[in-house]
Amino acid sequence: MVEMIYNPDEVGTEITNSKGKKVKIRKYHMTKEEMLVGQERWLKELSFFSPQKVKKLRKKSGKRFFNPFRKGIYYYQIQVLFLLGSNEWHSFSRILTSIRSYMSKIPVEDSRFDNAWDKFRGKSARLCASRCKDDQGRIKENFQFFQRLSQLHPYGYKLRQVGAAVDVKRVTRAGISNGVYFYRLSTYTNPDKAWPIRDYSRYKFPMHEKRYISYKFLGTIITMDKEIVQGVVK
Numbered sequence: 001m002v003e004m005i006y007n008p009d010e011v012g013t014e015i016t017n018s019k020g021k022k023v024k025i026r027k028y029h030m031t032k033e034e035m036l037v038g039q040e041r042w043l044k045e046l047s048f049f050s051p052q053k054v055k056k057l058r059k060k061s062g063k064r065f066f067n068p069f070r071k072g073i074y075y076y077q078i079q080v081l082f083l084l085g086s087n088e089w090h091s092f093s094r095i096l097t098s099i100r101s102y103m104s105k106i107p108v109e110d111s112r113f114d115n116a117w118d119k120f121r122g123k124s125a126r127l128c129a130s131r132c133k134d135d136q137g138r139i140k141e142n143f144q145f146f147q148r149l150s151q152l153h154p155y156g157y158k159l160r161q162v163g164a165a166v167d168v169k170r171v172t173r174a175g176i177s178n179g180v181y182f183y184r185l186s187t188y189t190n191p192d193k194a195w196p197i198r199d200y201s202r203y204k205f206p207m208h209e210k211r212y213i214s215y216k217f218l219g220t221i222i223t224m225d226k227e228i229v230q231g232v233v234k
Helices: 032-046 051-061 073-084 092-103 116-121 135-145 157-161
Strands: 014-016 022-024 164-173 176-187 197-202 220-222 227-229
Touching (some): 051 073, 073 092, 073 135, 092 116, 092 135, 092 176, 135 176
Parallel strands (some): 164 197, 197 220
Antiparallel strands (some): 014 022, 164 176, 220 227
C-alpha cells in the first residue's frame, strides 16, 4: 500500500486512513501569502548575521529556499542545517551541538526556563506514551517527520514548497549499536524534484529491527539490496 502525495486542493476531503477510519485531510501547506510573509520573516532573522556569511549560505542553498516553519524546534532544526551548509552531510553530534548553542541564545516567556533549549529539554513526556524519547530521540524523530509527504501527515510538504528536502544517512560503526546518523538539507531549483532520501546502504540492520520503511514514506530509500523510489521497488 502506498499513500498518495499530499495535494493542497484536497484539504478538507474525507478519506479512509490505514486503520479504516474516516478522517479529513488537514492543511499542511503554505498559501502564496503565507510564503511571502514567511520568507520576509526569515530574511529579517538572517539580517543579524554578517552580509558575507548570509551571501555564502544562500549561495549554497539557492535563492528559492527559506525556512518555512514558525519558531519552534522544527524551525531550529532546519535553521541549523542551513547554517551548517546546505547540500552537505552533517553528523548528528555536530547538529545537536549547533542546535543547543543556537536555542540557548533564544529567550522564552516562561520563568521556569532560561532559554528555548532548556524549555525543549524540560518538555514533559506525553501521557500514556509507550516510548518516551529524550531530547535527542525527539530531534531524530523530527528529522524523519520532515521526510513525510503523504496525504494525512505531510510534515515535510512545506519544505518541498521551498524546493528542499531533509535526507538521512545511517552508517554502521563499531561499538555504536544503533549506528551513526548524518543529515543533509538538500535544495532544488524545481520543487517537484525535492524528494527526500533515506540511505541505509552502509548500515547493517540488527535482526529485531524492521529493514524497510513504512508505506507512509514517499521519497527514495536505499538499502543493501533494494532501492525504493516513491513506494516502488527498483
